[in-house]
Amino acid sequence: MPTYAYACKDCSHAFEIQQSFSDNSLSVCPECSGNLRKKFNSVGVVFKGSGFYRTDSRDTKSTSTVPAAGKSESPASTPAAAPAPAAAASATS
Structure with missing residues (x-):
């Protein structure tokens, strides 16, 4: 169950209470019956570790040191020079 923090507007009494998501919010101070x-x-969730980047949720227009996906040119995408199969077969005969 989540813990919620409340503070009284009248007497400044502050406290925490565990409530279900379906429970209504408290509206009356237990000390002075004020509001x-x-x-x-x-936020109680923090994403840490490899795989979570600070720039993941930012606008793509902002400057970043991480290149955008699909915009980098990799050497694997260029065809490599390989010997022709016919030339290799005739050399062994």
């Missing part, structure tokens, strides 16, 4: 507001925290 509560839900506090938002940072």
Whole structure:
């Protein structure tokens, strides 16, 4: 179950509580019966390690040191010079 943080607008009482996704948000302070507001925290998921790049979610127009996919020219895409099969067969006869 996720943990939610609340703070009272009237008495500044702050607390955390575990609630289900289907539960309604709290609206009454348990200390002074004032109005509560839900506090938002940072995201609890952090992607680290190889395979996750800082530039993955950015606009492609921004400057980046990583080349865009499909725009790099690889040496494997050029045909290599190979001996003709007929020439190799006549040399062994």
